[in-house]
Amino acid sequence: MAITVLGASTTNFGELWNQSLRDLIREASLLALKDANLSPKDVEAVFVGNMLSGILGSQEQLGPVVTEELGINVSATRVEAACASGGLAIYEAVNSLLSQRFTTVLVVGAEKMTDKPAEKITSSLMAAGSDAERQAGATFPSLYALLAKAHMEKYGTSEEEMAAVAVKNHYHASLNGQAQFRFSITIEQVLKSTKICDPLKLLDCSPITDGAAAVVLTSENSKQKTVNRHVYINACETATDTLGLAQRESLTELKATKLAAEKAYKKAGVTPKDIDVAELHDCFTIAEIMAVEDLGFFKKGEAGKKFLQGETKLGSKGLITNTSGGLKACGHPVGATGIKQIAEITKQLRGKAEKKQVENAKVGLCQNVGGSGATAVVTILTN
């Protein structure tokens, strides 16, 4: 059964002080429906990805927030998997289409993070970690710093190599009118930025962001009255790992990413070499280095050098990663990220990514991670 991305949208990402969570959800949903040339009454079910609306805003039961804004009364399910909430919402939506329960569904992801001070956000995000991690005074930057340290010691990955990931993603964001940070940075700026958790510095870290993204998916050919080039979801797979970092077999890879990717490549009938463009979960620069290795794009331990040589940057040969600017520079409204990735790849495969278009992009991949790697969702799309 072919699943088509009929419509896709992203709100601006950034510090959006005049927009509430509800405003962001409405804007992204209506834009995606408009892009699909459908109206709210065509939506048979809603899936919404979000992590922090309860902790930060006392608002749970987000499903009816979406249907109320659209003026419909259909089934609405909220999906939570920390920073993979968006990707897992896509996964559940795809399952609902494959089961033939529904034929056309809306998936929206949103997060409102800048109403609260950074210390509160840092603590709230730790809800994605384990009890032991919270008691250790660990933060997400510190968990990825532990992974970075292990990767540096095992493979000789350097701080310059990690910085190169941030430099590339900022360059891409400078071409994205919706990104939070639309400017370029240099390796020197990254290396000189404030230390957060050694070896990670401020410019190795994704920011605190408000934003939403939405897609309309269908399994019904007759619904496809859109003028857009068709983009298909060929595989959407997920895997899990231990919640806490200490219980993992390895500190230099994310097993959940590897397992989800293995299943996704098999289902889509493609190999890592076939991927032209990918949106990867670069919550920290080390995360994109591990991602391109775990997804099979580069050999384990070699990715850092490739980034430093300028590979995966727009204009270079072969795979291009994070044309949106990634989590690092486009921004990371956690529940929206996994859906923004699908929206970005959809634009690329339609040939509508404008200044950041990857030429002749035919096969795209999205990798969305929850926590320090306890959930991973890998989606493969084609045109």
Next chain:
Amino acid sequence: MTSPIKIWREQKKIKNFLGLKGKVVSATLVRVPPLGFSNQAPYFVAIVDMENPAKGGQGKQRLIGQMVDVFETEIKTGQKVEVVYRKLAETDKEDVIHYGIKFRPTSP
């Protein structure tokens, strides 16, 4: 606030870990702490390979925890440590004080 009942449940298990020895696998210096830890920052958080599993545990065991009594600016991989009992995060005036396990370096 951490619920007193949750603390009571944890305390029964903590004694199994006290005095255990291990080696640091990875460590980071946390300069930007979460709520309740600002009076301790900057501090090291480490993942430690334990020599022996805690009482009742089996096989290889790794723990994550905060380091205390560190006077160096870096924790090297392989640093030997032992598990100690310490106060965790700052709590409100009338909350139950939350104790748990941390790591202390032992001679190399």
